[in-house]
Amino acid sequence: MCKDGVDYVELQTKLGTMQVDEGKIIHFPVGILGFSDNHRYIIVEQEGSAFSFLQSVDDPELSFVVIMPELVCCDYSVQLSDEDIDLLQIKSPEDGKVYGIVTIPENVAEMTVNLQAPVVINTKERIGAQFIIQGDKYHTKHNVIAEMHKNAYLLQKQSEAQEGAKIQESV
Amino acid sequence: MLVLTRKVDQSIMIGDNIRIVVVDVRGDQVKIGIDAPRDVLVHRHEVYEDIQAENQRAVLTRQVDLGVLERTIRESKPHNS
Numbered sequence A: 001m002c003k004d005g006v007d008y009v010e011l012q013t014k015l016g017t018m019q020v021d022e023g024k025i026i027h028f029p030v031g032i033l034g035f036s037d038n039h040r041y042i043i044v045e046q047e048g049s050a051f052s053f054l055q056s057v058d059d060p061e062l063s064f065v066v067i068m069p070e071l072v073c074c075d076y077s078v079q080l081s082d083e084d085i086d087l088l089q090i091k092s093p094e095d096g097k098v099y100g101i102v103t104i105p106e107n108v109a110e111m112t113v114n115l116q117a118p119v120v121i122n123t124k125e126r127i128g129a130q131f132i133i134q135g136d137k138y139h140t141k142h143n144v145i146a147e148m149h150k151n152a153y154l155l156q157k158q159s160e161a162q163e164g165a166k167i168q169e170s171v
Numbered sequence B: 001m002l003v004l005t006r007k008v009d010q011s012i013m014i015g016d017n018i019r020i021v022v023v024d025v026r027g028d029q030v031k032i033g034i035d036a037p038r039d040v041l042v043h044r045h046e047v048y049e050d051i052q053a054e055n056q057r058a059v060l061t062r063q064v065d066l067g068v069l070e071r072t073i074r075e076s077k078p079h080n081s
Helices: A082-088 A144-149 A152-170 B045-058 B066-075
Strands: A006-013 A016-021 A040-045 A051-056 A063-067 A096-103 A112-122 A127-130 B011-014 B018-026 B029-035
Touching: A051 A096, A051 B066, A063 B045, A082 A112, A082 A127, A096 B045, A112 A144, A112 B045, A144 B066
Parallel strands: none
Antiparallel strands: A006 A016, A040 A051, A051 A063, A063 A096, A096 A112, A112 A127, B011 B018, B018 B029
């Protein structure tokens, strides 16, 4: 499908019908662990939200919620090996964007983020991969809310909300 | 399963591109070196299984409103966590 000179792929996803700009598709040469048949994804951001969707283009039924790990754990950093950097074709650190996959149970308040196996995307070349961080500092189930309470992000959001409430009161 | 006996510094080829070397043996621990193309994932089996299982759990099975996630965080109390 082509609209205004841009090629689109139409997807019927859990998030609704999506028109995906082909130029925004991120190629995962290896795939997400356990989903090696899916090589094309897009990031669907929502304005004002810390969360985004990682949506498979190959399988419209496959979508994840992701979050930038530094919002959950402020000293979070990923050290990539030379092989990893090669795979992603990263030329400078600014090209890399890191996401943590969020697991959302029935009780949303118990959502966890996998900080042991982040997804790293070269935003310039649109190449992505999931890496496993060695060592035992991070695991697959960090409670998002508990971690955020240790973090300035939440304090900031709360003060913004209070600010909003004050403005509403004064109107 | 194919079982081979190797000594320290001896190796095994898997296909044309993957080489497994026995680096060191101490007691019941074996140190293994792996040369593999960069698109071949190499992980400890238990870690691999753990990540794979977590990925499976993370797949959305219902529609999720990101706004609800944001609100849940905003309205949470530190002592609940």
